[in-house]
Amino acid sequence: MQIYEFAGISVLLVLLSFLVGILFQGIQRKLVARFQHRIGPPVFQPLYDILKLLSKETIIPRSSVKPVFVIAPFVALAAMVTAVLLVPVAGITFWGFTGDVIVLLYVFVLASIGIIVGASASGSPFSAVGASREITLLISLKLPLSIAVLSAAFIAKSFSIGAIAQNNTYLLLVGALAYFLCMLGELGRAPFHVSEAETEIVEGVYTEYSGRLLAAYKIAESFRFYALPMLFAALFLPIPDIGAPGMLVLQLGFAFIAVVVSAVVEAVSARFKIQHVSGFYLKGVLALALIQMAIALLVPKAV
Amino acid sequence: MVTEAKTKEGMKIPIGPIHPALEEPLHFTFTVDGERVIGVDFRLGYNHRGIEKLMESKDFNQCNYLAEHICGICSYTHSCCYVQNAEKIGNVEVPPRAQYIRTVIAEMERIHSHLLWAGIAGEEIGHKSLFMYAWKARELIMDSLEEVTGNRVNHGINRVGGVRYPIESGHVGHLVGRLTELYKRIDYLEKVFLKDPIIERRVAGVGVLTKDEARKLCAVGPTARASGVDIDVRRDDPYFAYGELDFDVILWDGGDVLGRTAVRILELKESVKIIEQALRQMPAGPYKNDDWKIPKGEAVSRTEAPRGEDFHYMRTGGSNKPTRYKIRTPTIANIPPTQAMFKEEQIADIPIIIASIDPCIGCMDRVSFIDERGTSRYVSFKELRMMKK
Numbered sequence: 016m017q018i019y020e021f022a023g024i025s026v027l028l029v030l031l032s033f034l035v036g037i038l039f040q041g042i043q044r045k046l047v048a049r050f051q052h053r054i055g056p057p058v059f060q061p062l063y064d065i066l067k068l069l070s071k072e073t074i075i076p077r078s079s080v081k082p083v084f085v086i087a088p089f090v091a092l093a094a095m096v097t098a099v100l101l102v103p104v105a106g107i108t109f110w111g112f113t114g115d116v117i118v119l120l121y122v123f124v125l126a127s128i129g130i131i132v133g134a135s136a137s138g139s140p141f142s143a144v145g146a147s148r149e150i151t152l153l154i155s156l157k158l159p160l161s162i163a164v165l166s167a168a169f170i171a172k173s174f175s176i177g178a179i180a181q182n183n184t185y186l187l188l189v190g191a192l193a194y195f196l197c198m199l200g201e202l203g204r205a206p207f208h209v210s211e212a213e214t215e216i217v218e219g220v221y222t223e224y225s226g227r228l229l230a231a232y233k234i235a236e237s238f239r240f241y242a243l244p245m246l247f248a249a250l251f252l253p254i255p256d257i258g259a260p261g262m263l264v265l266q267l268g269f270a271f272i273a274v275v276v277s278a279v280v281e282a283v284s285a286r287f288k289i290q291h292v293s294g295f296y297l298k299g300v301l302a303l304a305l306i307q308m309a310i311a312l313l314v315p316k317a318v
Numbered sequence: 319m320v321t322e323a324k325t326k327e328g329m330k331i332p333i334g335p336i337h338p339a340l341e342e343p344l345h346f347t348f349t350v351d352g353e354r355v356i357g358v359d360f361r362l363g364y365n366h367r368g369i370e371k372l373m374e375s376k377d378f379n380q381c382n383y384l385a386e387h388i389c390g391i392c393s394y395t396h397s398c399c400y401v402q403n404a405e406k407i408g409n410v411e412v413p414p415r416a417q418y419i420r421t422v423i424a425e426m427e428r429i430h431s432h433l434l435w436a437g438i439a440g441e442e443i444g445h446k447s448l449f450m451y452a453w454k455a456r457e458l459i460m461d462s463l464e465e466v467t468g469n470r471v472n473h474g475i476n477r478v479g480g481v482r483y484p485i486e487s488g489h490v491g492h493l494v495g496r497l498t499e500l501y502k503r504i505d506y507l508e509k510v511f512l513k514d515p516i517i518e519r520r521v522a523g524v525g526v527l528t529k530d531e532a533r534k535l536c537a538v539g540p541t542a543r544a545s546g547v548d549i550d551v552r553r554d555d556p557y558f559a560y561g562e563l564d565f566d567v568i569l570w571d572g573g574d575v576l577g578r579t580a581v582r583i584l585e586l587k588e589s590v591k592i593i594e595q596a597l598r599q600m601p602a603g604p605y606k607n608d609d610w611k612i613p614k615g616e617a618v619s620r621t622e623a624p625r626g627e628d629f630h631y632m633r634t635g636g637s638n639k640p641t642r643y644k645i646r647t648p649t650i651a652n653i654p655p656t657q658a659m660f661k662e663e664q665i666a667d668i669p670i671i672i673a674s675i676d677p678c679i680g681c682m683d684r685v686s687f688i689d690e691r692g693t694s695r696y697v698s699f700k701e702l703r704m705m706k707k
Contacts, residue, residue, distance in 0.1 A: 287519070289353060
């Protein structure tokens with residue numbers, strides 16, 4: 016009996032987080048539109064796009080490596096679903112176990128690799144350039160991201176996401192900034208939208224994808240829009256223990272603020288070049304993350 | 319990344335004829351090594367419409383209409399070139415008031431064209447907000463153009479011997495009010511384009527065209543002026559009322575995309591000044607002269623289009639139609655310099671470099687270039703039908 020409950024709650028969690036992700040994505044687009052004096056698409060436009068894509072024909076280019084081309088989107092999607100199940104909601108990690116924070120970091124890498132491999136297998140020069148940019152992004156972005164998350168783990172003295180989320184501290188503000196900047200890159204929004212830079216390389220990594228395969232990537236992207244801001248709120252911002260509903264509202268509120276700030280950043284910035292992106296992450300953000308790591312290792316001992 | 323497209327000499331990336339960075343059909347093949355561009359080849363001729371031939375079958379009034387439809391953005395400047403040619407051959411005296419009205423419309427067109435360009439430039443470097451802001455400012459001048467001439471793009475206000483209607487006094491008030499508002503917005507755009515750190519990283523030192531190269535490759539207009547080549551038809555060979563107006567020719571030394579941006583933005587301010595002056599100094603009197611006949615003869619005329627020098631040649635045989643008409647638009651002169659600009663740049667710079675010359679392919683294609691190496695071939699209609707089966 017317990018296994019059915021477990022599965023049922025997991026499915027419910029994934030569906031709800033998908034909707035929240037869509038909502039965050041839609042609100043972000045709407046906000047950017049308002050900043051630009053546009054009316055903007057309906058808030059549920061990302062969902063409509065996915066539903067439309069699911070009913071469209073899937074074209075597999077002749078120059079592609081077919082099995083890899085078909086499997087890669089689902090690797091990315093599966094990785095993101097796993098990530099969503101590991102994200103703590105109101106201080107509880109439903110699927111939690113000791114060491115899950117390490118798994119979570121690897122799962123995010125796996126999601127990016129799903130995109131890179133699919134793009135490389137599609138045989139289009141635009142995708143190849145997009146894939147090489149995505150790799151650069153992956154290398155330069157995941158290092159500060161991981162260091163920021165791990166310093167949160169050091170401060171909480173635990174490798175379990177649930178314990179980190181329950182640990183309320185103000186020592187993580189530098190790391191929060193580092194994580195937030197990495198989140199912008201992970202979400203692929205301006206000024207870091209280099210791997211699908213429309214005017215340069217068409218749709219970049221997604222150029223050859225269509226129909227259901229593209230929908231799989233889009234769904235993964237919606238999950239990303241849920242997982243990263245929610246993780247930001249849970250790991251880095253102090254959420255006092257005021258009962259599950261209150262904590263959930265607070266976490267959603269913090270995540271929402273992160274989405275709003277990302278919309279502001281998107282509205283005021285042009286696109287970086289890829290060397291600017293890696294410079295930005297490997298100099299500025301990495302320094303922030305290392306400072307946070309130093310704080311995490313030194314301060315608790317002093318106290 | 320290793321893909322089939324990658325070869326020993328580098329990967330070939332096709333940009334165009336259909337690509338999000340291009341508004342019009344034009345084809346570039348870039349050879350890239352990683353992100354670095356190591357070679358470029360371009361191909362024109364996708365938009366050849368046979369306008370020169372069509373000109374020979376229209377009478378002089380219809381030709382004016384057709385000339386205005388050469389381009390969709392700088393339409394008025396082509397009409398100006400045409401009427402100047404006709405007036406030169408026919409020795410038509412144009413009332414000074416008409417010349418001032420033409421100057422005002424031509425400068426309004428420059429403002430709308432440069433603002434349109436500013437928006438596109440923003441979009442090419444991934445700055446969608448800038449695109450929206452520039453185009454919102456552009457609507458001000460578009461509204462005025464519609465009010466003054468009756469049309470937003472193809473104004474239809476020129477005629478051989480003058481203009482169709484004068485600018486009404488009420489419209490002058492509106493225009494001056496909008497120009498004041500526009501000046502503020504241009505100030506803002508100038509601040510963003512020249513001071514924003516991310517934009518500066520994208521445009522400063524990118525796509526450099528040296529002064530020597532600009533001269534050698536015959537660049538015109540803002541593209542040449544941004545490289546320090548001091549040419550401007552409005553000052554060098556004054557037409558309309560430009561000789562009586564006081565304005566500066568904007569020059570820039572760098573020759574990079576930043577320079578071409580700065581020249582255009584600062585020219586916007588000059589245009590506002592020119593319009594205000596012309597409206598103040600506009601003489602009273604007739605605005606058209608219908609007493610003309612065009613004899614046998616030939617003439618050339620040039621105007622400073624928003625993109626550079628626009629050149630028209632007309633030959634007449636004494637009938638009511640031209641016997642030969644030749645058009646050289648500024649874009650065709652500015653395309654070869656792009657090859658020098660692409661040297662050692664990155665893929666990310668390609669769109670903004672193409673955009674920085676403000677290409678207008680629709681009005682550019684006069685001839686189809688044939689591949690000398692013989693790799694392309696013509697397909698007859700019969701063969702096409704065979705392929706369909």
